Amino acid sequence: GEDVEQSLFLSVREGDSSVINCTYTDSSSTYLYWYKQEPGAGLQLLTYIFSNMDMKQDQRLTVLLNKKDKHLSLRIADTQTGDSAIYFCAESIGSARQLTFGSGTQLTVLP
């Protein structure tokens, strides 16, 4: 079945790198996504990766995918206070476009 798991909380110092982890159980995952949700706001698509890729980089964001271990990570370089938010990973399965979300990781950036 579909199950996406994330740790609930992460705290980092401003300027450090943040690594947010996600595991999923369905090996049929096609695309994996990272979204950011700030307080009182909707979801902002940060990046997504096709399941046959190992890595994707976009400015300060690096996504790593280990398909064998069904593990996805989002690395944020030079983390800033504006990066404080909840980060959700999500997967789509096969040809379906619906997303299954993880529980979200609350990232707190400390000055």
Added chain:
Amino acid sequence: SAVISQKPSRDICQRGTSLTIQCQVDSQVTMMFWYRQQPGQSLTLIATANQGSEATYESGFVIDKFPISRPNLTFSTLTVSNMSPEDSSIYLCSVQSGTSYEQYFGPGTRLTVT
């Protein structure tokens, strides 16, 4: 990317009443979805809004409670019927075009049922 608006942005409703939420996209999109985010929780898919046909509901959600319309490729509505306090959530629409796997979300409608 698509620009998505939702109306209303928030509402406080009484138990037993119904609320219709509108989702408008600035371009034609193939897929439109409705999600619910209960307080402090993650997102759960309610249904896929199909243009010109009945919506496809996920397990635990039924048409009588959450009727959905999608009259064209840029607009959809979700009605939350006969509301109870358990329906207090953020309701979000999302869209995806046929050629891209990018999925974008609207700003959400924050519903409180008293």
